[in-house]
Amino acid sequence: MDDTTKYRDLFFEETDEYLQTLNECILELEEHPEEKGLLDEIFRSAHTLKGMAATMGYKTMTELTHSMENVFELFKNGTLKITAETITLIFSCLDKLAEIVEDLRGDIEKEYDISEILKSLEALSSGEKDVKNETDDGFSIISLNSLDNTLRMLINNGKERSYDAYNIAVKLDEKCTLKGARSYLIINRLEQIGDVIHLDPPAEKLEEGNFDRVFRIIFLSQLSLDEVKENINDNVEIEDIIVEEIDLSKAQEFTPKIEEIAEEVKDGESVKEESDTKESSSSKSGNHAMNQSIRVDLSRLDRFMNLVSELVIYRTRLEDLSTKYKATEIYEPLENVERITSELQDLVLKIRMQPVKVVLNRFPRMIRDLSQELDKDLELLIEGEETELDRTVVSELAEPLVHLIRNAADHGIESREARRELGKAEKGLINLTAYQEGNRVILIVKDDGRGINPEIIEKSAARKGIETKGLSERDMINLIFHPGFSTVEHVTNVSGRGVGMDVVKQKITSLGGTIDVESKIDEGSTFTIKLPLTLSIIQALMVNIGEETFALPLGIIEKIVKVEKEEIVLSHDKEIYVYREKMVPVIRINEKLGIESTRENNHLILITLGHKYYALLVDDLIGQQEIAIKKLSGTLGNMKEYLGATILGNGDITLILDVGNLCKEEGE
Amino acid sequence: MSKRVLIVDDAVFMRMKLRDILEKNGYQVVAEAQNGVEAVEKFKQEKPDLVTMDITMPEMDGVAALKEIKSQDKDAKIIMCSAMGQQSMVMEAIQSGALDFIVKPFDTDRVLQSLERVMR
Structure with a gap:
C-alpha cells in the first residue's frame, strides 16, 4: 500500500476546491x-482530480473523473456541443463525485453504482465519435505555408549543415492514457537524433496531455526519412504517423494572411495571459483567484484567537491595576501594549474573516437545479459576496441560507402562468445581498414572488393553536418563525416539511444574529439576517443585578433609560414600558435569574431583537467594556441564560447574558 | 536465450501479475524488488537485460532508483510502470533515461509491445 494516509487531509481539502471550481466553471x-x-x-x-484520486487509490472516483475528462475533451475539440443536457449530466457526475468524496472523508468505502452515469457519459463520447471520424481526416502535417520566418530560417540553416528538415505528424493510439508522457517520450527520442524546432500544439500543452491524440513536429536531422520514421515507430501506442521531407522552395512566401493565423494563435495566448492576470487581481473573477496564501489548520487559528483574547483580558487587568496604584510610570508602556494588542486583535479577527462567497457560491448551481426541478424561470442576483464574516459564522450560514433560497424559489416565486397573469416578468428574481453595517453584517434574501399572506398565516396559526390575538400584520408574518409552523399545504421535494423557518431562526439566533421578514402580497418577501462580525470579542455593557455583575452584548442595545416605578405599567398581567408609543414588555432579569435585587430596579435597557423591543430591568450600570467570550462547557454549557463567560480586568469572572434566550420566553 | 528481467514494485500483487505476463511470454524473471533500494542492489547482482520499475514506492521511489541505476550503467534498459496521474514523474523518468513506460492497470499486449520494442 502506498503511504498516502498522511496526504488525506490535503487531498480532501484540495478536492473540495477543485469540485467547487468545476461547479462554478461549468x-x-x-x-x-x-x-x-x-x-x-x-x-x-x-x-x-483524477490524478489525485488515482494516487489515493480511490477507484470509483478515478473512473468517474476519467470519463468526465473524456467528455470535457470532446467539448474542447468541438466535437461535442455544450447543451443543457450535457451540462446536467456533468452536474450529476459532480454530485456523485461529491457524494463519493463525502463518504471517503468519513472513511466509508462502499461500492457505488456509477454504471448508469458512466454509460451516459460513454454514450456522449461515442455519439460524437461518428462525427469525429469524419473530421478525423484532419490528421495531417503542418502546412508549409504557415511556417513563420524564424522557422524557415532555421530550416535553411540546417540545410547548409546537411540537416534535413522533416515535417512530422503523430497520431497516438486511442487507448493511450498518458498522452503527455507519451508525446514527451517520442519527442525526447527525436531530440537524441536531431533537433525539434517546432511543436504544434506547443510543448506545455503536450506535456499536460492537453491535446487530441495528434501532434505535429518540425524536425531537423542528419538521418534519412526512413530512419526518422523508424525511430518514431519504435515507440508504442502510436496509431499512425506521417513523415515528409520539407522542401521550402515549394512553400509560398510567408503571406500576411498567415500572419493573421499566427496572430490568432498569439491572441489565444494573450487571452490566457489576460485571464492569468485577472486571476491574480482578485476583482471580478476573484472566484478562481489564487491569492498568495498559506493554509493554516483551523484549530491553530482558534488557539491563536484564544491567546489574543487572554492577552486582552490581562491588558485590561493591568490597566485596572495601574489606575488603582496610580503607577504613572507604567501608563506610557501600557498605552503601547494597548495599541499593539488592539492591532493584534484586529489582525487575528481579520485572519479569521472569510468572504461570504464561500457559502454563496453554491447558490447559482442550486438555483439552476431548482429552476429545472420546479419548472420555473429563476434568476439569482448575488451582491456583496466579498463581504467578510468570521469563519465560524460563515460556515454555519449555509444551512439557513439554503433554506431561505429554496423557500423563495419554491413558495415565493409563482409559476410562469401565474406570473404572466399578474403582469410580472416570467423570470422570477431572487436577490441575495450581503453588506457590512457597523459591526454587523446584513444578509438579505429577497424574492419578487407572491409574498406571504397574513390571512393564511392567521388561519394556519389558528389551526395549530397558536395565539394570534392582537398581533399586527407584521407580527403575523413573523409567525412563520414559530416552531412547528408551515403554511404549505403540499410538501414538495424542495421544501415545506413544516420544520423550516423556526430552525432557520434558531440557527441565526445561536450565531448571535437576528432574522426578520417583510412581505407584501404579490410583490414578494424580504428576509433580513443581521449577524455580528465575530463571535469571540464583543463590546459589552457591564451591569449590576443584585450583587452580581453581568455583561450584555452592546450590539443589540438600542437605548438605556432611567425609569421611575410609575413608568412601568401593568397591561394584560404583564409589565410594560411605553417607548415611542410602543408597548415594550419589561423583563426583570433578577427574577429570571433568581437573584435578589438589592437596590432600586431603576435602569431599563431597551434592546431590539428583530423588530421587537424588549426592556431589561437592571439595578446599576457599570460601563462599556470589550470582553472576550469564553464558551461555557460541561453542565454550564446547557444554561440557556448565558452566552458564555469572560474574565474582567480585576480577575473576576463574569457571565454574559444571552438576551435572545431571556426574552424569547417572554415574547411567546 | 530468453531475456532476463528484474521486476520492481512495492505491491506483491503487481509483481505477481507482471511476472505472470512475462513468464508466459518467454521472459525470464531473475529477481523482484519491492523498493528502490532493493532494486539498485538486485540490479547490481543480476545485471538483468531489462527492469520494470514502479514509480511510487517506499524507501526510494522509482525515479530515484532509475537515476541511481543509470548512473552505474548508462545502458540499463528500464521501463517505468505508472499509474494514471503521474505524468510529471513519468516525464522526469524519461528525462533521466527511462526507455518507455506502461500504465496501470496493465494490458498484457501493451506490456509485451513495450518490452519488445525496448529490447530491439
Missing part, C-alpha cells in the same frame, strides 16, 4: 460555451 460554461479558457480550467481541474 455553470459559467453553460452561459458562455464559447469561452475557451473556461474549458481549459475545467479540463485541468478534472484532470488533477
Whole structure:
C-alpha cells in the first residue's frame, strides 16, 4: 500500500476546491460555451482530480473523473456541443463525485453504482465519435505555408549543415492514457537524433496531455526519412504517423494572411495571459483567484484567537491595576501594549474573516437545479459576496441560507402562468445581498414572488393553536418563525416539511444574529439576517443585578433609560414600558435569574431583537467594556441564560447574558 | 536465450501479475524488488537485460532508483510502470533515461509491445 494516509487531509481539502471550481466553471460554461479558457480550467481541474484520486487509490472516483475528462475533451475539440443536457449530466457526475468524496472523508468505502452515469457519459463520447471520424481526416502535417520566418530560417540553416528538415505528424493510439508522457517520450527520442524546432500544439500543452491524440513536429536531422520514421515507430501506442521531407522552395512566401493565423494563435495566448492576470487581481473573477496564501489548520487559528483574547483580558487587568496604584510610570508602556494588542486583535479577527462567497457560491448551481426541478424561470442576483464574516459564522450560514433560497424559489416565486397573469416578468428574481453595517453584517434574501399572506398565516396559526390575538400584520408574518409552523399545504421535494423557518431562526439566533421578514402580497418577501462580525470579542455593557455583575452584548442595545416605578405599567398581567408609543414588555432579569435585587430596579435597557423591543430591568450600570467570550462547557454549557463567560480586568469572572434566550420566553 | 528481467514494485500483487505476463511470454524473471533500494542492489547482482520499475514506492521511489541505476550503467534498459496521474514523474523518468513506460492497470499486449520494442 502506498503511504498516502498522511496526504488525506490535503487531498480532501484540495478536492473540495477543485469540485467547487468545476461547479462554478461549468455553470459559467453553460452561459458562455464559447469561452475557451473556461474549458481549459475545467479540463485541468478534472484532470488533477483524477490524478489525485488515482494516487489515493480511490477507484470509483478515478473512473468517474476519467470519463468526465473524456467528455470535457470532446467539448474542447468541438466535437461535442455544450447543451443543457450535457451540462446536467456533468452536474450529476459532480454530485456523485461529491457524494463519493463525502463518504471517503468519513472513511466509508462502499461500492457505488456509477454504471448508469458512466454509460451516459460513454454514450456522449461515442455519439460524437461518428462525427469525429469524419473530421478525423484532419490528421495531417503542418502546412508549409504557415511556417513563420524564424522557422524557415532555421530550416535553411540546417540545410547548409546537411540537416534535413522533416515535417512530422503523430497520431497516438486511442487507448493511450498518458498522452503527455507519451508525446514527451517520442519527442525526447527525436531530440537524441536531431533537433525539434517546432511543436504544434506547443510543448506545455503536450506535456499536460492537453491535446487530441495528434501532434505535429518540425524536425531537423542528419538521418534519412526512413530512419526518422523508424525511430518514431519504435515507440508504442502510436496509431499512425506521417513523415515528409520539407522542401521550402515549394512553400509560398510567408503571406500576411498567415500572419493573421499566427496572430490568432498569439491572441489565444494573450487571452490566457489576460485571464492569468485577472486571476491574480482578485476583482471580478476573484472566484478562481489564487491569492498568495498559506493554509493554516483551523484549530491553530482558534488557539491563536484564544491567546489574543487572554492577552486582552490581562491588558485590561493591568490597566485596572495601574489606575488603582496610580503607577504613572507604567501608563506610557501600557498605552503601547494597548495599541499593539488592539492591532493584534484586529489582525487575528481579520485572519479569521472569510468572504461570504464561500457559502454563496453554491447558490447559482442550486438555483439552476431548482429552476429545472420546479419548472420555473429563476434568476439569482448575488451582491456583496466579498463581504467578510468570521469563519465560524460563515460556515454555519449555509444551512439557513439554503433554506431561505429554496423557500423563495419554491413558495415565493409563482409559476410562469401565474406570473404572466399578474403582469410580472416570467423570470422570477431572487436577490441575495450581503453588506457590512457597523459591526454587523446584513444578509438579505429577497424574492419578487407572491409574498406571504397574513390571512393564511392567521388561519394556519389558528389551526395549530397558536395565539394570534392582537398581533399586527407584521407580527403575523413573523409567525412563520414559530416552531412547528408551515403554511404549505403540499410538501414538495424542495421544501415545506413544516420544520423550516423556526430552525432557520434558531440557527441565526445561536450565531448571535437576528432574522426578520417583510412581505407584501404579490410583490414578494424580504428576509433580513443581521449577524455580528465575530463571535469571540464583543463590546459589552457591564451591569449590576443584585450583587452580581453581568455583561450584555452592546450590539443589540438600542437605548438605556432611567425609569421611575410609575413608568412601568401593568397591561394584560404583564409589565410594560411605553417607548415611542410602543408597548415594550419589561423583563426583570433578577427574577429570571433568581437573584435578589438589592437596590432600586431603576435602569431599563431597551434592546431590539428583530423588530421587537424588549426592556431589561437592571439595578446599576457599570460601563462599556470589550470582553472576550469564553464558551461555557460541561453542565454550564446547557444554561440557556448565558452566552458564555469572560474574565474582567480585576480577575473576576463574569457571565454574559444571552438576551435572545431571556426574552424569547417572554415574547411567546 | 530468453531475456532476463528484474521486476520492481512495492505491491506483491503487481509483481505477481507482471511476472505472470512475462513468464508466459518467454521472459525470464531473475529477481523482484519491492523498493528502490532493493532494486539498485538486485540490479547490481543480476545485471538483468531489462527492469520494470514502479514509480511510487517506499524507501526510494522509482525515479530515484532509475537515476541511481543509470548512473552505474548508462545502458540499463528500464521501463517505468505508472499509474494514471503521474505524468510529471513519468516525464522526469524519461528525462533521466527511462526507455518507455506502461500504465496501470496493465494490458498484457501493451506490456509485451513495450518490452519488445525496448529490447530491439
